[in-house]
Amino acid sequence: MALKLQRRAFLQTAMAIVAAASSGVMRAAAAGNDAVTIGWPNDIPSWDPNQRFTPDAQPIFKAVFDQPLDQDPQLNLVAHLIKRWSLAPDALSMAVELRDDVKFHNGDKMSTGDFRYTFFERIKSGTKLDTANSWQKVQDIVIESPTRAVMKFDSPAPTAPQWMAFLGSYLVPKRYIETAGLDTFRSKPIGTGPYKLVEYELNSRIVLERNDDYWGPKPKIARVTIQIIKDPSARVAAIQSGQVDCTVNVPVREVARFGKESGFAAELNPITRVILLQVRNDLAFADENVRLAAHHAIDKAALSKAFYGDAAVPLSVVATPGTPGYLPDFVFKYDPELARQYLARSNYGPGKPVAIGFATTNGQFPSDYDIARAIVAMWKKVGIDANLEVIEYAKYFELNRATKLPEATLYSWDNATGDPEIFAGYLLNPKMPFSAWKGMEVGQKVIDLRGVADYDRRIAGYRDLNRFAVESGATIPLLQSVLTVVRKQNLTYAKYANGWLLPQSMQWT
Amino acid sequence: MGGPISRSLRSARVLVALGLILGIGFCAAFAASIAPRDPAEQNLVATLLPPAWVTGGDPAFPFGTDSLGRCILSRLIYGARTAMTVAVFASLGAMIIGSILAHITGYFGGAIDWIIGRAVDVWMSFPPVILSLILMVGLGTGLDKVILAIVLVDWTRFCRVLRSEVLLVTGRDYVAAARLLGFTHWQTLLREVLPATLPLLITLLSLEMAIAVVVEAILSFVGLGVRADQPAWGQMIADARQYVYQSPWNLLLPIFAIFLTVTAFNLLGDGLRRTLDVRLAQSAR
């Protein structure tokens, strides 16, 4: 009977599937006491930590490399590779003293030579690095001894210490890169960090092993596997099935669901990341009435409730609560009626809407696309007709450079330091590629503040700037972002206010 | 063509398929009257509601809501409009270009046949999904671009399949007879060749509509399809994937809609092929 042939084939396949499914290998995963598997949304851009600034990659870089200064979970600067530092009162130089007990993973001793190489020589050599921008003020680094050096800047650099703990500022090995070459360094990176890289599959997985010669506190977890899972629903499935022990950036509703399931813990951690609209000062937004109307028309509390379970704090300035630049008493109201009045002054209204362009990413941060679409609907009600376009994150800079951005772009800005310069000082600086706003009433204030060396004067200046920028419609802050974390109940980690999820801070209880 | 039409209409498949297509087409054409709500209307306090028959559901939203609180049923109905528009225009476009070229090359042969044949070869050596993706990247998003991309990719299918049929028909005696009687090339083509290839053409058209619906869904799924403010089944699926644990219905319903539409067109194509083929075999011209 033909049936037999086909039945046999079916049975074999079915048995194989059942055997595979019930083998239990899938469920076993890495539940050991000294190993952890993390589901991470994005791969690193490159193993050269100075090359590309990507906030999502920082926790991974911090496992393999060290920064000269570090931050504690409350974001205060603490000594790390640098034991002592002192910024001159005029902020034109900074003296540092490094530790003398630090070794790279290949045994080379770290010294000021590596410091000078990372923050000066590499940058001047012309290699395409993003650190060339953050450290462009460095005129020279004078080496006084293997542990002491003085950085010299060509203009005041009041946030130099903060930048030592920020994007891309990781110490790289001078001798290794110069002898083995940059390509080798990128495929077999060597750092001073608490973990060594033992395996790397592009877009797939990163495997780290504890560095037993680490100069600092030894991590509790000996082996860390970072599984790159780009799709949020796949990340949810991975933690649900036990394939990973911990994951981030899952949809907010999943956090609520996992919170109720036994064996799991789920958190919505507010972090120093701002969700805002980057706006232009020309085209349809040349009219201040339109800009202010656009801001008043947005119900930020509704956005927080619908997409972040009410955990995202609505913001009226481009700074997060707890940071020096935040203004707790300043509130920019949600008032659609006021919005309509502003529009009416320019002869616009629901019957005669003003047309603007609006760009957003989709999947760059949780609910980005949803927020954008919700805002489009809110604007429609007051008389703003927004044409929504989805762009890739990388395209933002290209469009900005060519001045082809639409009037408004939904943007997420991470500031792991909390310092106001790295909020408004970058987001509204017309000389930087992040700002769509090129107007100089705000722009000049920003540029001037970057040269103020006195800390208190600087902070006061930023607080004024933050208020002025919002009142003149140069920026539309929306919400403080939250980091969604789902983990196995008995896996703990240190909660950083900037959202860092560091493998070296994890342990099984 | 009374015979084949009445025969087709007696085929169960064709009837069922036509019924389904008419139903979906009705939804598409009269979406504004049928849909309970505006598909773009957001309700931020009523997001991700389950269908009305599940606990927690709201009768105001029969099939539930999506992550922005929009009515799923309304979006499905308006999505039918997008799908049918793409299906009809894209397949007609591909058919017109493909069949014109097929008839010309099959009938005249020679250098033109060779050139167009090689062009078709080159075109078809490229996997269609990849080609449409790349075209959409180059053209930009939007309903018209989707239609254009599908036409540009699929005309070759019509061309190649119809050409063999045209060759077959051209070789028949009655075509030669027509020429001998003094008909010009064009008259021969229109009066003798085209009616003979018409059954295959119609079958292919129906199948092409099925393909067009799927391609549109794929492109919308990847984010390179119609614009964000237009309801499309593929976009609904892409949105629903993030919330599949909370509201599986948001995923299953558009999947079912696509399945139903594609089945209808495939069934129609298959039914037509059977009835019209029989006629060809029986005709003794």
Next chain:
Amino acid sequence: MFATVLKLVGRRVLAAIPILLVVSALLFCVLRLLPVDPAAMSLPPTATVAEVEAKRREMGLDQPLPQQFLIWLRDVLHGDFGRSIHLNRQTGSLVGATLPATIELALFAMALAALLGIGGGLLMFHARNTVFEAIADLGSILLLSIPEFLWGLILLFVFGVTLQVLPFTGRLSPGLPQPHITGFLLLDALLRGRFDIFLSAWQHLILPAVALALAFSPAIMRVLRSSLFDVYHEDYIEQARMRGLSERRILLVHALKNAVLPTLTLAGVQFGFLFSGTLLVEVIYSYPGLGNLMVDAVRNADLPLIQAVGLTYCVVVLVINTAVDSLYVVLNPKLRVR
């Protein structure tokens, strides 16, 4: 026979070269339609307009299109397929890292599709003239109407999310190292003697492969059934019956042997489609193959990578078609040259 196959392959390769040239030229042109500036994209955000212009000159983007194409061609002949803007790696190495994954998936899926297709076709034929015929026929049309991307989603939902019995991300469970020998995980695992890797790879392949197989087997089923119908009209079937052979033997031994040829051709054509179908399935299952690379490239407007991956798909499909035609010649004595 060998001579025929060689001639065929030779002719195909020769014919393939102009096709590939034209395809890459077309790709080149279409990609230049993109409102994207590759020079700007490969520089950090703070680059000035002057630096972008310099980069454009360096990349040859200020030259006329045909000249750019020739430069690209020259590089290709030297083995340089361009550098991915976004990932900052040679596209050749990126394709090399991901192609085996997709081929492995496609082969596994094709094997399943063939199994299902032949089995289903035999079953459908066996059910002829019974009440099951209409049901089976209808069933196969329904199956045909579910494209692979819907199957992928349905299977993920049923087996991954609801029943939670199979994994649906990646190629291997985390914690298992990837043995880098051929890039084909199943093979590499066996070569290393690691049964746990083999099992994990197998589990991760099941859902995407089954999704593809379910999408592409109905066509095979239907073609086998209709070729069996054709074959059964031949004389030798009646003769075999008169010789007293059982129906089963006639079907499985004599009829199948002759009906398999057109089925094989279709299966070969289907393989081409299946291979391009892997793209969506890979996206749905986060499977690190060529498809995911392509979608990333398209989303990032990474021109060199789009070009390289697009061309790779083309080449693979051409190779598959040539192989299928050669197989056809091998199996069909009538096509051989004396």
